[in-house]
Amino acid sequence: MIPAHLATPMQRTIDLPDLEHRPVMRPSIALMAVLLAAALTAPYGAAAACGSPLLDTSAKRLVGPEESLCEHAGKAVLIVNTASRCGYTPQYEGLEALWQRYRDQGLVVLGFPSDQFGGQEPGDDAEIAKFCKVNYGVSFPMFTKSNVSGRDAIPLYKELIEITGESPKWNFHKYLIARDGRSVQAFGSDVKPDGATLRAAIEAALAR
Structure with missing residues (x-):
């Protein structure tokens, strides 16, 4: 059995809120982009980039x-x-x-x-x-x-x-x-x- 920390990472989906009609919230888009990038790269991001x-x-x-x-x-x-x-x-x-x-x-x-x-x-x-x-x-x-x-x-x-x-x-x-x-x-x-x-x-x- 492959250890859990080496198992194939599960696909993760993150839903962002609809900001189209809320201009007052637009400044937070940059922050949310940072959080999204962090979520997608940890903890499996380095391994995925490496390939092993x-x-x-x-x-x-x-x-x-x-x-x-x-x-x-x-x-x-x-x-x-x-x-x-x-x-x-x-x-x-x-x-x-x-x-x-x-x-x-x-x-x-x-x-x-x-x-x-x-x-x-x-x-x-x-x-x-x-x-x-x-x-x-x-x-x-x-x-x-x-x-x-x-x-x-x-x-x-x-x-x-x-x-x-x-x-x-x-x-x-x-x-x-x-x-x-x-x-x-x-x-x-x-x-x-x-x-x-x-x-x-x-x-x-x-x-x-």
Whole structure:
């Protein structure tokens, strides 16, 4: 079941009074227009403009400025918490292969390095970016090192955890958001990027 805060917003109709024959009230039209705009934009306006409540946030790139994740609305989005010194680190190769294979069909892979699990991401953003590029040729979007679990998790991960009921327990945990921006699946660290399970889920998410 889709949580209530992610359900499709109900259409709201607001009836304005007839001001045609009441010139004394005309000054209030501007105020009513402001109220009407506020009613139509809160609380769902930002999500509607973004196209996905989950992606209605921003994050800083490893090399680059803060950017809105709304630019990925309408795509299938694979979100992965990564680390450079983990037994699962070679999954970078499979993630890059997924990105290259499906990007033209509407998939984007978003990497969020984290040092929360085993202290296996000790480097700073510049070091992480260099490692990913030199060792695995990573070209999909990578973001600043972040907390992805617990009360200090970044907002995106708090939402993913709340929706799926599943928090990352190790590096390379995966969340897949379908094109509709609402349907989310979670996959453990041992689910390989190039495995049949994740590929099938991606193809289904692209079709939604």
